[in-house]
Amino acid sequence: MSQLQSIIQRLEASGSRLTASRLAVLAAVMAQKGHFSVEDVLRRCPSIGRATAFRTMRLLAEMDIVCRVLLEDGSLHYRLSRRGHHHHLICQACGRVEDLDTCIVNDLVEGLSRSADYEIDGHWLEFYGRCRTCRSVEKVAAAQ
Amino acid sequence: MSQLQSIIQRLEASGSRLTASRLAVLAAVMAQKGHFSVEDVLRRCPSIGRATAFRTMRLLAEMDIVCRVLLEDGSLHYRLSRRGHHHHLICQACGRVEDLDTCIVNDLVEGLSRSADYEIDGHWLEFYGRCRTCRSVEKVAAAQ
DNA sequence: GAGAGAACTGATACTTAGTATCGATACGTC
DNA sequence: GACGTATCGATACTAAGTATCAGTTCTCTC
Numbered sequence: 001m002s003q004l005q006s007i008i009q010r011l012e013a014s015g016s017r018l019t020a021s022r023l024a025v026l027a028a029v030m031a032q033k034g035h036f037s038v039e040d041v042l043r044r045c046p047s048i049g050r051a052t053a054f055r056t057m058r059l060l061a062e063m064d065i066v067c068r069v070l071l072e073d074g075s076l077h078y079r080l081s082r083r084g085h086h087h088h089l090i091c092q093a094c095g096r097v098e099d100l101d102t103c104i105v106n107d108l109v110e111g112l113s114r115s116a117d118y119e120i121d122g123h124w125l126e127f128y129g130r131c132r133t134c135r136s137v138e139k140v141a142a143a144q
Numbered sequence: 145m146s147q148l149q150s151i152i153q154r155l156e157a158s159g160s161r162l163t164a165s166r167l168a169v170l171a172a173v174m175a176q177k178g179h180f181s182v183e184d185v186l187r188r189c190p191s192i193g194r195a196t197a198f199r200t201m202r203l204l205a206e207m208d209i210v211c212r213v214l215l216e217d218g219s220l221h222y223r224l225s226r227r228g229h230h231h232h233l234i235c236q237a238c239g240r241v242e243d244l245d246t247c248i249v250n251d252l253v254e255g256l257s258r259s260a261d262y263e264i265d266g267h268w269l270e271f272y273g274r275c276r277t278c279r280s281v282e283k284v285a286a287a288q
Numbered sequence: 289g290a291g292a293g294a295a296c297t298g299a300t301a302c303t304t305a306g307t308a309t310c311g312a313t314a315c316g317t318c
Numbered sequence: 319g320a321c322g323t324a325t326c327g328a329t330a331c332t333a334a335g336t337a338t339c340a341g342t343t344c345t346c347t348c
Contacts, residue, residue: 019343047298051300051336055297074212074220089260089262105249105269112248116242116244124214125269128268132261163324181305183304194329196326219305
């Protein structure tokens with residue numbers, strides 16, 4: 001089953017209607033390579049209303065079909081999601097996002113809950129840096 | 145030396161002028177108990193221009209006098225900063241923020257740099273939950 | 289198939305957070 | 319005092335997202 005089919009199944013199973021607008025947004029989302037803003041989606045689907053785009057993105061985020069990516073400047077982007085809780089490594093040079101397979105702060109959360117006597121039920125974690133490819137390119141450029 | 149005096153010294157040492165507006169913003173920042181938005185500062189200093197408030201907060205953030213606090217909904221607040229890189233534990237019930245003494249992801253960053261072959265030079269990390277006080281209050285309320 | 293009700297739509301106005309611009313003013317230095 | 323720079327508040331603007339609303343489409347029931 002293709003990724004699109006699987007998403008469509010999940011949408012239908014949740015009781016949401018599969019409308020033309022939603023399919024258009026879905027297609028735009030799947031056409032994006034890395035992370036993107038709602039404005040990017042709107043640019044790809046100019047016939048879709050602004051409110052509908054935001055509504056649909058919120059729906060997709062709630063269903064864990066897309067996930068939110070927080071950029072270093074604080075702006076919020078989206079990205080087709082692998083399912084389940086995970087974190088991102090974002091290349092500041094090319095914008096490419098890598099998913100971290102598991103949530104690597106679970107141990108930290110447990111330790112903190114005990115030591116700080118907090119009930120921790122959420123966290124934000126994003127890493128920023130430079131991927132291998134961009135680093136090699138920079139090295140080559142610097143050597144010239 | 146009081147905290148205010150120390151901040152004033154740092155501002156002067158950086159070559160920034162110590163104007164009435166900046167002192168007013170500083171006073172408003174120090175009067176806030178937890179995290180706050182620029183709008184909160186503006187409410188406390190109604191005579192200060194909007195642009196000036198944003199400018200001054202940016203200056204204070206750059207000088208590490210305040211730090212940015214990312215709320216779970218993605219909105220950006222500020223908070224009088226302990227110096228140096230650190231993270232926050234934010235109580236969703238009362239809004240209180242606790243500072244985590246050290247950056248607890250340094251080891252993670254190092255491991256990731258090696259395993260993912262990334263040069264990691266920044267990260268966002270915030271924890272959300274319920275502090276001890278709020279949890280006790282909830283327990284009492286639930287028992288009644 | 290008709291009708292009712294819910295889900296969904298795009299248009300639009302609005303809110304919120306932050307930036308850009310600009311002429312006025314204050315300050316430091318000579 | 320003159321001059322240059324830093325800073326100011328007012329204001330208009332932008333970007334991102336929400337609220338509202340009348341119209342449309344879908345689904346369900348009869």
